[in-house]
Amino acid sequence: MENPTESKEMARRSAEDICYPEQIRQTVHVHPDVDILERPDELLLRADLPGVGADAIDIKLENGTLSISGKVHQQLPTGVNFIVQEFEPKDFYREFAVGEGVDAAKISAEYSDGVLTLHLPKTESAKPRKIQVAKK
Amino acid sequence: MVMSSWDWNGGDRLRPVRLAWDRLFDDLTENYFVLGGPLLFPAINLWEDNDNFIVQAEIPGLKMEDLEITAQGRDLTLRGERKDPGDASESYQRRERFVGPFVRILTLPTDVDAGKIQASLENGILQITVPKSAAAKPRRIDVKSSGQKEVAKEA
Numbered sequence A: 001m002e003n004p005t006e007s008k009e010m011a012r013r014s015a016e017d018i019c020y021p022e023q024i025r026q027t028v029h030v031h032p033d034v035d036i037l038e039r040p041d042e043l044l045l046r047a048d049l050p051g052v053g054a055d056a057i058d059i060k061l062e063n064g065t066l067s068i069s070g071k072v073h074q075q076l077p078t079g080v081n082f083i084v085q086e087f088e089p090k091d092f093y094r095e096f097a098v099g100e101g102v103d104a105a106k107i108s109a110e111y112s113d114g115v116l117t118l119h120l121p122k123t124e125s126a127k128p129r130k131i132q133v134a135k136k
Numbered sequence B: 001m002v003m004s005s006w007d008w009n010g011g012d013r014l015r016p017v018r019l020a021w022d023r024l025f026d027d028l029t030e031n032y033f034v035l036g037g038p039l040l041f042p043a044i045n046l047w048e049d050n051d052n053f054i055v056q057a058e059i060p061g062l063k064m065e066d067l068e069i070t071a072q073g074r075d076l077t078l079r080g081e082r083k084d085p086g087d088a089s090e091s092y093q094r095r096e097r098f099v100g101p102f103v104r105i106l107t108l109p110t111d112v113d114a115g116k117i118q119a120s121l122e123n124g125i126l127q128i129t130v131p132k133s134a135a136a137k138p139r140r141i142d143v144k145s146s147g148q149k150e151v152a153k154e155a
Helices: A004-017 B012-031
Strands: A034-038 A042-048 A057-062 A065-070 A081-085 A092-097 A108-112 A115-121 B044-048 B052-058 B067-072 B075-082 B091-095 B100-107 B118-122 B125-131
Touching: A042 A092, A057 A108, A065 A115, B044 B100, B052 B075, B067 B118, B067 B125, B075 B125
Parallel strands: none
Antiparallel strands: A034 A042, A034 B091, A042 A115, A057 A065, A065 A092, A081 B044, A108 A115, B044 B052, B052 B125, B067 B075, B075 B100, B118 B125
């Protein structure tokens, strides 16, 4: 179970953090949360891009850098009374270094329910291989 | 002097404290023990116009059937679970996306018409429209000015 002192500390900190609900993300871009998992034949990347349509996502692989950007069209309404404001629709951007082992020509992507899924197939030489050991 | 924390018309000074309480409770009961998860999922915006409260929540990866929206009194509760889409045995190089059950409880400042709540979900953004009860909507009272004494009557 959780250490009670730590819980208290967390509670105090979170109370401090959320006492100012008017504070929102102040950056130009939002960094999407991502999962990256490695499978035998590919790297799979999932990114949370809520509020971005499939046609507003731009994925590039250049000089070993994979960049993902997503445009958000919706804006916060004006002339209304905000009671809670925890996020502001902002464009997403994030980049990753990608090694030689990815077959750039075969990268594919899909988007559904606000989540981008990116398949980065490994090149033949980067795939794990089982070496048979011959008996003598 | 007793200051009511429910004085929404003039008492905005206490609002952050009340929100903190609402969320703190929320977090400690439900979200806190989700390892690696943010304290607050999903992020929420709540605003009001004359007729409705509008709630927006960022819930990428969820479908309507993964969600439960309930209204009781002035409390609007959003409950759900974001499930692990992969095989637990897979090797993650990076894992930032929230996984697990969540609850957010929003206490609205006025009574609402719970029977007319509507929700829609598009590209991972949930929007809930909560109509205010007739008694809670702002009304404009005409003030007549004439020589005669009149009693203001509401329709």
